Amino acid sequence: MDNCKYVRPFEEAFSLKTVNEEADRCLLCLDAPCSKDCPAGTDPAKFIRSVRFLNYEGAAETIRSSNPLGAICARVCPTERYCQKGCSRSGIDHPIDIGKIQQFVTDYEAAKGMVILEKGKPNGKKVAIVGAGPAGLTAAAVLLQKGFAVELYESHKEAGGYLRYGIPEYRLPNAIVDSEIKRIEDLGAIFHFGVTVDQKKIDELKLHFDAVCLALGASKGKMLPLFAGAKNVITAVDFLAKTKMAKGDIQIPDNVLVIGGGDVAMDTVTTLKLLGVKEVTDVVYETFAEFKASKKELQGAQKLGVSILDGYVPTKVEGNTVYFKHRTKESELSVKADLIILAVGQCTELGNISEITLTKGEAKGQGKVFVAGDIAPGEKTVVYAVRSGKLAANDIAMYLEGK
Amino acid sequence: MTKKDLSITFLGVKFPNPFCLSASPVGNCYDMCAKAYDVGWGGVVFKTIGFFIADEVSPRFDKIGKESTPFIGFKNMEQIAEHPLEDNLRDIKRLKKNYPHQVLIASIMGANEKEWEDLARLASEAGADMLELNFSCPQMTSHAMGSDVGSNPELCKKYCAAVRRGSKLPFMAKMTPNITDMVPVAKACLEGGADGIAAINTVKSICSLDLEKHIGMPIVDGKSSISGYSGKAVKPIALRFIQQMRQAIPNVEISGIGGIENWVDAAEFILLGAKTLQVTTGIMEYGYRIVEDMKNGLQHYMEDQHVDHLEDLVGLANKNIIPAEELDRDYKVYPNIDLNKCIGCGRCVISCYDGAHQAMEWDKDTRKPKCNHDKCVGCLLCGHVCPVGAISKGEIEFKKGRQGKRKKEDIIL
Numbered sequence: 001m002d003n004c005k006y007v008r009p010f011e012e013a014f015s016l017k018t019v020n021e022e023a024d025r026c027l028l029c030l031d032a033p034c035s036k037d038c039p040a041g042t043d044p045a046k047f048i049r050s051v052r053f054l055n056y057e058g059a060a061e062t063i064r065s066s067n068p069l070g071a072i073c074a075r076v077c078p079t080e081r082y083c084q085k086g087c088s089r090s091g092i093d094h095p096i097d098i099g100k101i102q103q104f105v106t107d108y109e110a111a112k113g114m115v116i117l118e119k120g121k122p123n124g125k126k127v128a129i130v131g132a133g134p135a136g137l138t139a140a141a142v143l144l145q146k147g148f149a150v151e152l153y154e155s156h157k158e159a160g161g162y163l164r165y166g167i168p169e170y171r172l173p174n175a176i177v178d179s180e181i182k183r184i185e186d187l188g189a190i191f192h193f194g195v196t197v198d199q200k201k202i203d204e205l206k207l208h209f210d211a212v213c214l215a216l217g218a219s220k221g222k223m224l225p226l227f228a229g230a231k232n233v234i235t236a237v238d239f240l241a242k243t244k245m246a247k248g249d250i251q252i253p254d255n256v257l258v259i260g261g262g263d264v265a266m267d268t269v270t271t272l273k274l275l276g277v278k279e280v281t282d283v284v285y286e287t288f289a290e291f292k293a294s295k296k297e298l299q300g301a302q303k304l305g306v307s308i309l310d311g312y313v314p315t316k317v318e319g320n321t322v323y324f325k326h327r328t329k330e331s332e333l334s335v336k337a338d339l340i341i342l343a344v345g346q347c348t349e350l351g352n353i354s355e356i357t358l359t360k361g362e363a364k365g366q367g368k369v370f371v372a373g374d375i376a377p378g379e380k381t382v383v384y385a386v387r388s389g390k391l392a393a394n395d396i397a398m399y400l401e402g403k
Numbered sequence: 404m405t406k407k408d409l410s411i412t413f414l415g416v417k418f419p420n421p422f423c424l425s426a427s428p429v430g431n432c433y434d435m436c437a438k439a440y441d442v443g444w445g446g447v448v449f450k451t452i453g454f455f456i457a458d459e460v461s462p463r464f465d466k467i468g469k470e471s472t473p474f475i476g477f478k479n480m481e482q483i484a485e486h487p488l489e490d491n492l493r494d495i496k497r498l499k500k501n502y503p504h505q506v507l508i509a510s511i512m513g514a515n516e517k518e519w520e521d522l523a524r525l526a527s528e529a530g531a532d533m534l535e536l537n538f539s540c541p542q543m544t545s546h547a548m549g550s551d552v553g554s555n556p557e558l559c560k561k562y563c564a565a566v567r568r569g570s571k572l573p574f575m576a577k578m579t580p581n582i583t584d585m586v587p588v589a590k591a592c593l594e595g596g597a598d599g600i601a602a603i604n605t606v607k608s609i610c611s612l613d614l615e616k617h618i619g620m621p622i623v624d625g626k627s628s629i630s631g632y633s634g635k636a637v638k639p640i641a642l643r644f645i646q647q648m649r650q651a652i653p654n655v656e657i658s659g660i661g662g663i664e665n666w667v668d669a670a671e672f673i674l675l676g677a678k679t680l681q682v683t684t685g686i687m688e689y690g691y692r693i694v695e696d697m698k699n700g701l702q703h704y705m706e707d708q709h710v711d712h713l714e715d716l717v718g719l720a721n722k723n724i725i726p727a728e729e730l731d732r733d734y735k736v737y738p739n740i741d742l743n744k745c746i747g748c749g750r751c752v753i754s755c756y757d758g759a760h761q762a763m764e765w766d767k768d769t770r771k772p773k774c775n776h777d778k779c780v781g782c783l784l785c786g787h788v789c790p791v792g793a794i795s796k797g798e799i800e801f802k803k804g805r806q807g808k809r810k811k812e813d814i815i816l
């Protein structure tokens with residue numbers, strides 16, 4: 001397929017002129033709602049004010065000090081659900097585009113070669129982190145700044161998890177993933193790739209490290225039993241990974257059916273359209289009123305001409321044809337497609353790791369295992385992974401250092 | 404994280420950073436000043452105290468905007484403190500006790516020599532680190548005070564001498580810009596015993612009018628008055644006065660005032676010789692919090708300039724401001740148009756035709772400008788109006804027969 005649209009940013013970044021104009025729209029309000037609504041604890045009111053007063057370096061310091069993956073969150077965070085939700089500017093027109101301002105600032109930080117995070121004074125303690133996705137990377141960055149030695153164990157060949165293998169190139173270029181990981185490497189993180197961690201390995205890590213952090217993501221796409229025997233079915237997770245690894249240079253038939261209405265589904269249909277697939281039909285269980293994906297992603301997909309049908313449940317698969325029934329209305333539907341992509345949720349690949357270890361961790365007293373990432377409580381977004389990574393790192397520091 | 408040291412010694416007093424509240428509504432009582440210190444201001448000039456107690460009008464402010472900027476200049480009608488003198492002295496004492504490491508400057512204003520001397524003594528006894536003599540408020544209801552005094556060098560000198568008799572503290576005299584030349588007044592103050600100068604106070608103004616009622620703003624029972632103008636719009640005027648004083652009075656120590664609201668403004672004042680900086684209008688619009696980005700931005704600027712002491716930047720630009728007759732007039736520099744950046748709005752063509760020398764030509768088909776060097780005088784108005792910064796300084800050309808032995812590369816653009 002022609003990949004030129006897939007590898008180019010979907011949205012134009014701010015220039016110096018437009019970022020200043022956007023910061024000028026900010027009302028610099030008292031008690032800013034944006035700064036209370038970031039799961040990662042970033043303070044948008046402060047960094048937007050820095051941009052307003054031409055202090056771009058200071059803005060970068062504010063972002064980076066609360067979020068080691070600031071350049072990534074800037075691009076992928078569904079800000080409409082968090083910082084932009086309560087924006088006072090909505091009283092006049094529409095919220096400040098906080099994500100894009102953050103992107104400008106982190107790009108500025110990179111262009112200026114700023115190194116903001118500093119390695120802490122070594123405290124002689126070692127932590128193993130299992131999983132080098134957003135949660136593990138964040139936990140590593142926080143611990144390294146506190147003086148811990150950190151080693152990460154990752155089953156893939158490279159770090160990044162869903163950032164590298166899931167989020168499409170037009171939203172999150174892997175060059176950005178690489179540079180963010182490089183910052184954490186420069187703080188002293190040691191990576192071990194191609195290591196699958198099971199209960200035995202966890203027990204082994206517990207012997208060699210002062211604490212272990214399981215930072216696992218929901219990396220496996222779910223299949224629906226109905227599609228067990230169907231041909232040409234793949235999960236959205238696999239499709240996105242394959243496409244990103246090939247930089248969009250893959251063959252896809254001209255008629256694709258996607259099932260699902262979350263952010264992963266939107267990434268999938270948008271990717272298909274950007275790669276030039278003519279017919280992209282997305283059938284969604286939720287109605288538009290209940291939609292799970294961010295409005296921005298939904299609108300992006302609709303603009304590209306994806307047909308989205310809401311409120312339907314699949315009932316039967318016959319060859320290349322899938323039959324649906326509406327959940328409430330008297331309405332039936334059949335879609336024939338050459339490729340069917342299921343974006344109906346993800347789960348973790350846990351192997352034989354004990355359930356208790358996973359859901360609660362073992363800390364607070366006897367054990368040494370802490371959890372972060374999709375397996376920890378909370379929403380399954382990148383910014384929540386960052387949050388859980390920070391929380392786990394702070395818990396570990398508290399456990400090992402009492403502070 | 405930047406960790407540059409912003410401390411600086413001004414008139415023998417060490418400031419943790421150069422940023423101070425100026426004597427104005429923003430430093431009107433204990434709670435305000437305490438909050439300012441807590442947010443990180445290096446010093447406070449407490450609102451001017453005197454035996455005179457101000458009786459204020461309502462409303463008392465106006466503003467002027469331009470296009471999308473609502474607050475480019477600001478007018479106020481406030482005089483000096485409206486609280487009784489003893490309350491102000493009590494607040495000063497309490498501030499100094501609770502914030503011993505931040506600088507407290509008492510601004511004073513008397514109506515005669517005795518008042519100046521007494522106020523100097525009282526403020527010193529209250530524990531102030533430094534005094535500022537307010538010779539410059541342009542809206543006093545008494546003509547024995549304010550800018551009427553500040554435009555009279557003899558009176559300023561006499562009052563400075565009175566203050567010197569009343570106090571051993573270092574003190575600065577605050578200048579009015581409502582005068583053609585500030586230098587004679589500044590010199591008189593220094594001769595009278597002042598240790599330094601603060602400049603500028605506000606500029607006498609009428610900001611705007613109500614077009615229906617035919618009255619200046621703000622309206623006070625159908626009338627209005629001329630009063631002080633401040634904010635970003637007065638910065639160029641402040642910088643000019645500071646430069647002139649630094650040139651006429653070598654190494655004079657100056658506290659810069661006038662439209663400072665971000666680190667760039669601060670750096671400009673410092674490069675022209677200000678050692679400390681005072682702010683009001685920016686605070687009135689945005690709050691004390693603006694000091695955070697002024698401090699942090701200035702620290703990053705110090706990093707970029709490779710200096711460890713703020714002092715090293717003070718006055719670096721003074722030598723580069725010279726009389727117009729001494730500027731090099733042997734060459735012109737043509738605009739360089741980056742056609743990749745150009746979005747084809749034609750604003751450069753309009754401004755060049757209507758405001759300059761009709762040199763910018765327009766290609767109707769491509770909707771792009773082209774500079775005709777035969778007509779271009781190198782004024783670069785085009786660069787100032789370009790909305791996307793596509794026009795920069797380009798090729799240099801010497802005027803006929805005036806190159807001498809010089810090379811184009813040696814010209815600093």
